[in-house]
Amino acid sequence: xxxxxxxxxxxxxxxxxxxxxxxxxxxxxxxxxxxxxxxxxxxxxxxxxxxxxxxxxxxxxxxxxxxxxxxxxxxxxxxxxxxxxxxxxxxxxxxxxxxxxxxxxxxxxxxxxxxxxxxxxxxxxxxxxxxxxxxxxxxxxxxxxxxxxxxxxxxxxxxxxxxxxxxxxxxxxxxxxxxxxxxxxxxxxxxxxxxxxxxxxxxxxxxxxxxxxxxxxxxxxxxxxxxxxxxxxxxxxxxxxxxxxxxxxxxxxxxxxxxxxxxxxxxxxxxx
Numbered sequence: 001x002x003x004x005x006x007x008x009x010x011x012x013x014x015x016x017x018x019x020x021x022x023x024x025x026x027x028x029x030x031x032x033x034x035x036x037x038x039x040x041x042x043x044x045x046x047x048x049x050x051x052x053x054x055x056x057x058x059x060x061x062x063x064x065x066x067x068x069x070x071x072x073x074x075x076x077x078x079x080x081x082x083x084x085x086x087x088x089x090x091x092x093x094x095x096x097x098x099x100x101x102x103x104x105x106x107x108x109x110x111x112x113x114x115x116x117x118x119x120x121x122x123x124x125x126x127x128x129x130x131x132x133x134x135x136x137x138x139x140x141x142x143x144x145x146x147x148x149x150x151x152x153x154x155x156x157x158x159x160x161x162x163x164x165x166x167x168x169x170x171x172x173x174x175x176x177x178x179x180x181x182x183x184x185x186x187x188x189x190x191x192x193x194x195x196x197x198x199x200x201x202x203x204x205x206x207x208x209x210x211x212x213x214x215x216x217x218x219x220x221x222x223x224x225x226x227x228x229x230x231x232x233x234x235x236x237x238x239x240x241x242x243x244x245x246x247x248x249x250x251x252x253x254x255x256x257x258x259x260x261x262x263x264x265x266x267x268x269x270x271x272x
Contacts, residue, residue, distance in 0.1 A: 001047070001097045001098055001118065001121065001122060002049055002096030002097045002098070003047060003048050003049060003096065003097060003098040003099075003100060003118060004048065004049055004050045004051070004052065004089075004094060004096060004098075004099060004100065005042050005045065005048050005050070005051040005052070005100040005102050005114075006051075006052050006053075006054050006072070006084075006085045006088050006089070006099060006100065006101060006102070007035070007038055007039060007042060007051070007052070007053045007054065007102050007103070007104045008054045008055070008078075008080075008081035008082075008084040008085055008088075008101065008103075008104060009035050009053055009054070009055045009057075009060050009064075009104040010055060010056060010057060010060075010078075010084075011055075011057040011059060011060060012057075013105075015153065015249060015250055016248070016249070016250060016251055019034055019105060019248060020033070020034055020035040020055075020057075020060050020063075020104055020105070021033050021034070021035065021059060021060065021063055022034045022248075022254065024037060024107075024254065024257060024258050024261065025258045025261070025262065026258075026261050026262070026265055027261070027262045027265040027266065028265075033063055033067075034104065034105060034107065034248060035053065035060060035063060035064060035104050036063070036064075036067045036069075037107035037261070038102065038103065038104045038105065038106060038107045038109075039051065039053060039064070039067070039069050039104075040107070041102075041106075041107050041108070041109055041111070042102045042114075044111040045100070045102075045111045045114045045115060046111065046115055047115070047118060048100070049096065050070065051069070051070065051102075052069075052070045052071065052072045052088060052092075053069045053070070053071050053072070053104070054071075054072045054073075054074050054084045054085060054087070054088040055071065055072075055073065055074065055084075056073065056074050056075060056076045056078065056084075061073065072088040072091055072092060073091075074087045074088055074091065075087065079212065080222035081101055081103070081222065082101060082197070082204070082207055082222045082223070082225075083207065083208055083222075085099060085101045085199070085204060086204045086205055086207055086208045087208070089201060089204065089205070090205065094201060095201075096201070097121070097200075097201075098118065098121055098198055098199070098200065098201075099198070099199045099200075099201055099204055100114055100117070100118075100196065100197070100198050101196065101197040101198075101199070102114065102196055103195045103196060103247065105247055105248040105249070106194070106195060106196070106245075106247040106248070107248075107257065107261070108243070108244065108245050108246055108247075108257060108260055108261075109194065109196060109245070110238075110240070110241070110243060110245075112238070112239075112241075113132045113194055113196060113238045114132075114196060114198070116132065116236050116238050117130045117131070117132065117196070117197075117198040117236055118198065120198070120234060120236055121198060121200075124234075127200075127234050128199070128200050128203040128231060128232065128234075129197060129198065129199050129200075129203060129223075129226055129231065129232070129233045129234065130197070130198045130233070130234040130235075130236050131166075131193065131194065131195075131196060131197050131198070131223065131233060131234070131235060131236065132193075132194040132196055132235075132236050132237075132238040133158055133160070133191040133192065133193055133194065133235045133236065133237055133238070134191065134192045134194055134237075134238055134240055134245065135187060135188055135190075135191055135192075135237070136157075136188045136190045136191065136192050137188065138179065138182045138188075140155075140192065141173075141177070141179065141188060141190060142179075144157075144173055144192075145173065147250070147252075148172070148173065152249075152250050152252065153171050153220075153249060153250070154171075154249060154250075155192050155193070155246075155247060155249070156169055156170065156171055156192070156193040156195065156221060157169070157170055157171075157172070157173055157174050157190055157191060157192060157193060158170075158174075158191050158192075158193040158235060159174055159175055159191075160191075160235040164234060164235045164236070164237070165232045165233065165234060165235070166223075166227060166232075166233040166234075166235050168224075168227070169193055169219065169221050169223055169224060169227075170219055170221070171219055171220065171221065173190060174190070175189060175190065177189055177190050191235070191237075192245075193235075194238070194245070195247060197223070203226075203231060206231075207225060207226070210225055210229050212225065213225045213228035213229070214228070215227070215228055216228065243260075244256075244260045246260070
């Protein structure tokens with residue numbers, strides 16, 4: 001299965017302008033840009049033919065090429081990462097089997113999350129779009145609720161049917177869940193949507209022909225355009241294997257991510 005990864009990146013982020021170029025501490029007085037850390041994470045994915053960064057900004061292009069990434073320039077008219085991925089595969093005349101949209105603001109994304117998506121497409125010829133979901137533990141749920149109580153938009157949550165087809169995605173925490181149920185030993189019924197997607201190329205190209213949908217615009221979530229156009233989105237339950245997973249949505253997320261990166265680097269140094 002010929003698979004490519006595209007990392008969409010723009011400078012004019014609404015909540016955190018210039019975040020793709022934000023330098024994060026990786027320990028030992030060293031720093032790397034967010035886009036480089038995400039690119040390095042994408043390079044750990046098995047069975048991927050090529051990895052590209054798709055952007056409309058010269059500053060991101062210069063930064064990406066400096067650390068060795070391949071860049072596809074796209075127009076400023078792309079209103080989200082999915083549209084940018086669609087334009088990118090059109091620009092390079094991609095004729096493969098699968099396109100991965102790997103978020104440029106999620107350097108902690110484990111490679112096996114994406115590998116699990118690829119496996120779904122190998123096993124199910126009818127699958128058109130797939131995305132990982134992660135069951136929230138108590139610590140993550142409290143962090144989500146803290147963000148919302150402080151007026152910040154944190155992670156996205158999702159509800160899905162018995163066949164794991166998405167019913168709805170939201171920046172609010174859905175469904176309602178009482179933390180007391182954790183004390184009773186019950187698992188959370190709240191799932192964090194990990195912002196990675198795998199698409200068949202044809203459905204990705206169809207996406208740009210559809211107008212932005214009402215729910216998409218209301219929530220600010222690009223994947224809702226698929227649901228509103230009757231295109232199923234398969235949710236793939238992934239195992240975090242004890243790893244902390246955070247996306248960089250707000251400036252307040254920087255220390256969270258730096259802490260995880262520094263702890264990992266420290267463990268690696270101790271093993272040597």
